[in-house]
Amino acid sequence: MTPLLQVENIAKFYGARIGCTDVSFDLYPGEVMGIVGESGSGKSTLLNCLAGHLPPDRGAVRFDTRAEGLKDTITMSEPERRMLGRTDWAFVHQHARDGLRMSVSAGGNVGERLMAVNARHYGDIRAEAIDWLGRVEITEDRIDDRPTAFSGGMQQRLQIARNLVTGPRLVFMDEPTGGLDVSVQARLLDLLRGLVREMNLSAIIVTHDLAVVRLLADRLMVMKDGHVIETGLTDQVLDDPQHAYTQLLVSSVLQV
Amino acid sequence: MYVAVKGGERAIDNAHAWLAEERRGDTSIPELSIEQIREQMALAVNRVMAEGSLYDPDLAALAIKQARGDLIEAIFLIRAYRTTLPRFGGSEPISTEDMACDRRVSATFKDAPGGQVLGPTFDYTHRLLDFKLAADGEVGDAPKAEPNEVRTPHIMSFLDKEDLIQGEPSGQEIPDDLTRTPLELPASRALRLQSLTRGDEGFVLGMAYSTQRGYARNHAFVAELRIGAVAVEMEIPELGFAIEIGEITVTECETVNQFQGSKTQPPQFTRGYGLVFGMTERKAISMALVDRALRWKELGEDNLGAPAQDEEFVLYHCDNIQATGFLEHIKLPHYVDFQSELELIRKLRREAQSNISQEAAE
């Protein structure tokens, strides 16, 4: 079976400092990969390299494109990459403001990706926006409000709706629950878990929160100082950590 | 019965006649001469030459007279005139190193070869209105000294000898001419500097001031300000060598700004540069500060979101002829566009009203 994403030897350096190095893995359709580590571990650098936001210094990121099969996205032309970013790929930012148009209504935000791929019927676009807002638990009466009028949790849910409306196959998430209240986090994770299953999405989630990966990720990569120090099935790694650092991480989680 | 008003042509002619009358003013008062403006309003003439991008004090004086003292209007006249002039070729780069300095000061060193020469500056005057000037502006000769034969090398060259200041790339490439090629972004430093030297003094001053107040502060020191005459040389194809075709006065300002370095590269000072026609100090210093602010990318600095760092914002809005043209065009008739807005708003209000009354009925 062809992997959806094939990552080979990705490395990124900042002068002499290592951003991330020697990262390779395959991701299959429907799989969720969690990347955990503390600040400075290189996980965000890695995510940005994978998602095409940062050019890596080495390595390939091959995506199974609809038309041409596995193709290295690093060497793709800019128009192709931008098209990918609007259709098959999605990116959920840690701060909703980075992933939304704050001066456009919620409906406009969700509808934009549809209009970018030539949806031209206002009624249909609006209906689909309402549908998606409903799926992320935002009521219909908020469709014309601007995101500035939404709470942090709502903004994040709007961002998710905006990203998923064109049915992407791969979603990158950067600390999706960062900065949210605990109950709001829980609700968001539940929502994400449901959507991932429903839409058979693949996802790469970067987080420092082990609870997030426990709930969402099938597989796990632990990073420290730019290196991947442990990888495996989530439950295995969390229940039976092998590397000293992973053991430290797991044992540091507060039991409430 | 409404009769459509015609007569635009006559109105224009009459307006122009009245304008000419106003320009002349009270005919019992002597008319201003070009020479008077050139000699006694030299700093206004300088500004018109600098922003008009044409070095000709007499023409600039004429433009100021014709424009009734509105300097932007005068700059416009010079620019339009410049368009019609044929282009014979380009001169050699002027050598400010060989300038005969009327004024040369440095804020970074107390003294340097060539000395601190104040020149004819306002700097130390007390800004008190001199009522004597209203009646009698004649003055005696200023004290003379022997001409200064000592060489006046650039202050920067001393910093350079110690490798304390980043070098400027020396290029043989002739940069694009901003008045001949459309401005496209990102702009090269040469095009940025061209844009700034002919940009509006007030705008560039404001931008420079903003950097001093913290909008992308870069700690500028005036390493050198020099004003004086430089020779303009041009290579004549028929002769096969360059000859001096004239002399112009320019103001050059070099600033030294905060140093930069890394673990592998020892720190060096960075620079800003300003060069303007005539004795036009304020503009030259402002230009150097804005030049430095716009260099953030090539110096690896952060984009702090300051207006002076935004190349598009600065370069697209510093040209006062473009600015005033577009600003003032809103005086032109726009009644057709406005008509369509009127109709649209009436339609939308009708629809909104009928929605409200429908909902009220329900």
Added chain:
Amino acid sequence: MSDYNFAYLDEQTKRMIRRAILKGLAIPGYQVPFASREMPMPYGWGTGGVQVSAAVLTPDDTFKVIDQGADDTTNAVSIRRFFQKTAGVAVTEATGEANVIQTRHRIPEAELRADQILVYQVPIPEPLRFLEPSEVETRKMHALEEYGLMHVKLYEDISQHGDIATAYAYPVKVEGRYVMDPSPIPKFDNPKLKMAGIQLFGAGREQRIYAIPPYTEVVSLDFEDYPFQPTKADHACDLCGAEDSYLDELIIDDAGNRMFMCSDTDYCATRRKEGHVGAQGVPYTEDAA
């Protein structure tokens, strides 16, 4: 002004402008950068249109200038005079007799022919400018055909006002590829953009030229369920009775009473010469307005 070259600009400059025009015609709707010259009228007052006209005029041409549809508004008068002095070309107010027509904010009501050129004065050539202030970004959007943002704006209009809230400078898609700003003509004029004549657009201050060759497909942006409507005031011309021309609204007394008349003065005068009389009109006589 006899010291100036024909139509003011030197031949090199005209050649440069013509190259830009040809490129614009080859890529309909694409904004071609050009090195705009300073002209004797201010930027923002038609220098782009003037430079384009100067580049295409020949000594045998007949030239017409209109502003807001009228030949005798002061700006039209000023530009017409400029070309009379610097080019010595014949001038006319009759649309049908002109080879080159320079216009600000209107398309003439009379259908243009294949031997006519319409030169538009353009203030802001970039249709995406009000959504995206950065020129670097908008050029990329055009290059990559990323026009989603344009439709987001239309969507927002409908969700806020119930209808698309653009009344003039209504954006169009040219030949199925480039989104273009047709200059601030009322949207009523948009259907005329598909014509037999050549259309050239000049933006002097912004330094762009673009063009629409004859019979090119020009579609006003809309939604399937909110189709584009070229609207005008629901009146007929009070002078000539025309029901199909764009109307100016005039306030005629302190009580706020108004009357409507054709914005295109030549169209109106021609109709009145042919005997048409509107609700407040009087039969045409030679020396009346």
